[in-house]
Amino acid sequence: MSRRTIRLRLDGAAAADRSYAIVIGRGVIDALGSSCGGAAARRAVVVADAAVAPTHAARAVASLTGAGIETTLLVVPAGEASKSATHATRLWSDFARLAVDRHTHVVAVGGGVVGDLTGFVAATFARGLPLWQVPTTLVAQVDSAIGGKTGINLEAGKNLVGAFWQPRGVFADIDTLATLPDREFTSGLAEVLKYGVILDAEFFAWLEEHAAAVRRREPAALEHIVERSAALKAHVVERDEHETTGLRAILNYGHTFAHAFETAAGYGTLLHGEAVAIGMAAAARLAAALGRVEPDFVARQDSLLRALGLPVTAAHLSWTPPAADDLLAIMGRDKKTLNGQLRFVLPTRIGHVELVDGIDAALVRRVLES
Ligand SMILES: NC(=O)c1ccc[n+]([C@@H]2O[C@H](COP(=O)([O-])OP(=O)(O)OC[C@H]3O[C@@H](n4cnc5c(N)ncnc54)[C@H](O)[C@@H]3O)[C@@H](O)[C@H]2O)c1
Ligand SMILES: [Zn+2]
Structure with missing residues (x-):
């Protein structure tokens, strides 16, 4: 497994260090579990779209489970239409049903759609949950998974509702790009x-x-x-x-x-x-x-x-x-x-x-x- 790590350094009023690592390389999804575990995750919810759920998201789940983290996979339909209030509401309800709390880490596996939607839900549920981005499209790896912009679309326009919510880390696995159309x-x-x-x-x-x-x-x-x-x-x-x-x-x-x-x-x-x-x-x-x-x-x-x-x-x-x-x-x-x-x-x-x-x-x- 080859990998390179970029450190995104942020400061601010919050006492906790908000800086995070962007890990890039082949097979880096497999390192997800140890990183979340190191960040004291006890439970994880992985959100993915239907196109990557059986493949890349399953690998993320395996890595988390292998690190002893109890993990649930939630799947949204593939496509921009999932970046909606309807799907945000569904995820909030699922989080409530699963009794997600602040010890639960949220992991977005997919393209910008999954990253933006999941990030927004993580930013808002229980006033904010720890988030990890696992981008699987080129757009997500070079752009949307980095920088903390999250959000959903309204009929009145794209990205009209959202929040800045930085992830705890980003795992850009180059191997996932092989299956991209x-x-x-x-x-x-x-x-x-x-x-x-x-x-x-x-x-x-x-x-x-x-x-x-x-x-x-x-x-x-x-x-x-x-x-x-x-x-x-x-x-x-x-x-x-x-x-x-x-x-x-x-x-x-x-x-x-x-x-x-x-x-x-x-x-x-x-x-x-x-x-x-x-x-x-x-x-x-x-x-x-x-x-x-x-x-x-x-x-x-x-x-x-x-x-x-x-x-x-x-x-x-x-x-x-x-x-x-x-x-x-x-x-x-x-x-x-x-x-x-x-x-x-x-x-x-x-x-x-x-x-x-x-x-x-x-x-x-x-x-x-x-
Ligand atoms: N937050 C930001 O800063 C930011 C920046 C740029 C774009 N965006 C947002 O990102 C979204 C676009 O992201 P996108 O281009 O990744 O689109 P996307 O998430 O819809 O993914 C594109 C398609 O590829 C499929 N897919 C994803 N990974 C795959 C893989 N490894 N193999 C096979 N299929 C795969 C998806 O199911 C989908 O059908 C837009 O909603 C845009 O607004 C956000
Ligand atoms: Zn752009």
Whole structure:
């Protein structure tokens, strides 16, 4: 079993140290039981979705049981629809039925859906239970399992109800990525590439060199991309845990466009990472139109997107986007706009971005139409 550990360091008023380890590698799920046991867990509730319950979640249960921890597995349906008040209520009821108390540790095994839902239930039940994240999608390993954002969707919008609730630890088992459907895996690579653009030119260059190995899911390549991405996300979260200084906002590179594409396409048409890929392509063009990047920036980012199997335009997804004005109207309602002005995270070079306010809507329209 090879493994690498990243320490996410947090401070705060609470006396207890809230820092935690992100353990990355092959077979690290098997170390879950000893870590929870070391943290004095007597009982555990594992929450998983139906796609991973018989495989990866069963392995987590075996590790916990093997460490002498009495463990119950709860299963939710696979898919975004489980990030709902209905499923949160069901889990709260199950926790009550199982007489879950503060000595019970909650373990989320699955993608971002399971992690966000389970994290929210752990944050709220009995005013907060110890939580462990065991991410099994690339998106979850490089993004959603790290940083403590949890939540559910309402009909009125995604992630509208939630809480910051940091896990006690994260176990990103690279082996779980082997069973991930190709479209899900590739979509997750958009967030990986994003870290290179916003924070790490060297990592971007590494991806350019190793794109083929990444797409073949060679374990060494997977370990590297998850480790680098997790370290960069941890770096941001450590400096802006609650998104108050603006630093955490740089993680939204490509996302103002992406959210508009996702909303316009309707739930289930585009995967989030696909929308982020064409969102980053659009943001790069916007930065070029503003003279904020050298012209070759756009071409370099486009070619890495393509090399990783990601789309650069909506046409690559055989999706016809609506008129630019409709997309602009959606962006105007996005919670990331400030006082009706358009705000974007824009690159200045590979490895550096800035938050830019007051962008002219006419320019954004031109980018969308080009
Ligand atoms: N909390 C955060 O900071 C944060 C960040 C990014 C995204 N998110 C949220 O994450 C969610 C998306 O996460 P996701 O992309 O992981 O989606 P997901 O959880 O729906 O997983 C994608 C699909 O893969 C299946 N699956 C999971 N692991 C598998 C495996 N190892 N093998 C085979 N199939 C597997 C799932 O059942 C599902 O069908 C969204 O709700 C988004 O809002 C949260
Ligand atoms: Zn994202």
